[in-house]
Amino acid sequence: MIMLWDVLKKAVTGRRVKERDFDMELFKTVSQLVKDFDIKYDPENPVSSSNELADNVWEAALRFYIKVGTYCINTGRVINFTEEEIKEALKEASKEITLGEGKDAVKLVDRRVGDAVKPIVAAGIQTAIFSSEDMAFKIYKLCAREPATDGIWGGLESKVAGKYEIKANHPTEIYQYRRNSRVLRKAISAAGRPGMFIMNNAPTSTATISMFDRETGLRPTDPMVCGGLSEMKISYDELNRVAFALDYGSPIVTAHNAVIGGFSGGPSGAAIVAVAGGLQGLLVQQGKVVRPGTIHNRLKTRADRSCIWTAALACQAFARNSHVPTDQGDHPVAGPGTDQYLY
Numbered sequence: 001m002i003m004l005w006d007v008l009k010k011a012v013t014g015r016r017v018k019e020r021d022f023d024m025e026l027f028k029t030v031s032q033l034v035k036d037f038d039i040k041y042d043p044e045n046p047v048s049s050s051n052e053l054a055d056n057v058w059e060a061a062l063r064f065y066i067k068v069g070t071y072c073i074n075t076g077r078v079i080n081f082t083e084e085e086i087k088e089a090l091k092e093a094s095k096e097i098t099l100g101e102g103k104d105a106v107k108l109v110d111r112r113v114g115d116a117v118k119p120i121v122a123a124g125i126q127t128a129i130f131s132s133e134d135m136a137f138k139i140y141k142l143c144a145r146e147p148a149t150d151g152i153w154g155g156l157e158s159k160v161a162g163k164y165e166i167k168a169n170h171p172t173e174i175y176q177y178r179r180n181s182r183v184l185r186k187a188i189s190a191a192g193r194p195g196m197f198i199m200n201n202a203p204t205s206t207a208t209i210s211m212f213d214r215e216t217g218l219r220p221t222d223p224m225v226c227g228g229l230s231e232m233k234i235s236y237d238e239l240n241r242v243a244f245a246l247d248y249g250s251p252i253v254t255a256h257n258a259v260i261g262g263f264s265g266g267p268s269g270a271a272i273v274a275v276a277g278g279l280q281g282l283l284v285q286q287g288k289v290v291r292p293g294t295i296h297n298r299l300k301t302r303a304d305r306s307c308i309w310t311a312a313l314a315c316q317a318f319a320r321n322s323h324v325p326t327d328q329g330d331h332p333v334a335g336p337g338t339d340q341y342l343y
Contacts, residue, residue, distance in 0.1 A: 001092045002085055002283050004242055011234075014069070014077040022071045022078065023263050026232060029068050030269040033060040041267040046305045047312045051113075051320060058317040061275035062086065070280050071233045079234070081283055089283050093324045097251045097288045099151060101221045104188075104195030106150045108289060110323040113316055119327075120150040122199060126329065128155035132162065133183050140187035144196055154184045154200035168203035177207045181217035199253070201225035205240035212248055220249035226285045227255040230295070231263050231273055234284050242286050251288040253327065254281030260306055261297035267306045270294045274314035282324060289325045292318060303330040303340075 017025075033039075037056040042048065062083070069080035081089075096109040099120070106120050123143040130136035136157060143149055157176055159165060166172045177200070184198045199222055202208040208225075212218045224245035228234050245252050256277025258270035271294075278292035292314035294307050301307065315326050334340035 002081070002089055004239070004246060004286055007079060007284050007286075008239070010079040010081075011072040011075050011077060014072070014075075014079050016077050017071075019071065019073065019076070022068075022233075023231075026068050026273070027263040027265065029064055030263075030272050031265055033064055033272055034265070034268045036060070039268040039271065041306065041309060043305055043309070046308045048309065048316065051316075054113075054313060054316040054320050057271050057275055057313055058321040060272045061279065061317070064272055065276040065279050068232060068276070070228070070284050072235070073229065073233055074236045079284060086279060086283065090322050090324065093282060093322065094288050095323045096325065099221060099223060099251070100195050100197035101219065102195035104193045104197075105221070106197070108325050108327075110325045111319060113319050115319075121148055122151040122153045122197075122329075123149040124153040125155055126153045127201070129158045130155055131158060133157050133179065136180065137183050137187050137190075140184055141191045144188045144191035144193050149196075151197035151199065152184060152188060154180055154198060156180055156202075169206075173202060173204065173207040174210045177202045178210050178213075178217065181211040181213065185216060195221075197222050199223050199225055201227070205237045205244075208241055209244045212244070212250065218250070222250060223253040223289070224248075224250040225253050225255065226281075226287065228277060228280055228285065230257045230259050232256075232276065232280060234280070238285065246286065252286055253289045253291070254278075254285040254287035255291040255293060256281055257293050257295040257302075258310065259297050260294055260310065264294075267294075267310045270310045271313045271317075274310055275317050278314065278318055278324070278326065289327055290318070291327050291329070293328065299333060301330075301333045303333075 037060045069078045096107050160172050166176050188196045226241045258264040258273035260270045264270040264273040274292040274294050278290040281287040281290035294310040295302050318326050
């Protein structure tokens, strides 16, 4: 099967194109596939139940990814896979992974359409900025005490020692993310669930990797989050996380957002690119779990009607045509305590 080292070789030997030309090829290809497969967004039906539509999106995404591939921004080259390589990766993919340890461990499994198996829940306020470590500890602990919660997704405190601004790709980022991982471990222990899985991801791979520490930070039973770049792009910084996780033993959870209103076009095109982004996560980022997601270019949310339609259809396509576990997460525009957030 495809290994990270094969991906890295393709990143320096693939066809060289300008990034703008790659973007336009993506747009033209997906626009044609929307027509060829007659994929139409239905705003009156935000969660499609059409198996035919889901299968058409899958087939379109397979053709799309074979042709367009993944753009490596560091080398200016395209990482392409053959149909045989993609299908072999799908065949070899894991059907389930275990997150957490001991009595708090949970299995994240491949779920079929209409499956009675309940999904697992990673709670917390994802990538939130907390006013202090004490406030983060209290919120994490309360989330961990909730019986419906299987794991916690962390955030970050707003400043180092309450006064020094935190910046990406800066020593402050490493320092505070390491401290936050310790807060997460203390919070789940205080909640009586020390084996619960925790996860977090920093803007840079250096800070993300720094959070992994068997004694006080993220353990091999905690997932490494590795997102691609919208749309259908990757960087060495993201692949640094993959290299570390493969050696450390953490399962890799990947994410990719097809942008509604971006080069994917409308929701119909975004559904195709979302599935292709999941395939990218499986092959390029070596993911055990993929998120074939989307986001709206103007609303900056994943929870409006068009985004729900796109993401649901992409997950349905994966569930019908593969055994790769998928996940989804929403980002409402409104804040905590509002009607929108509660709905």
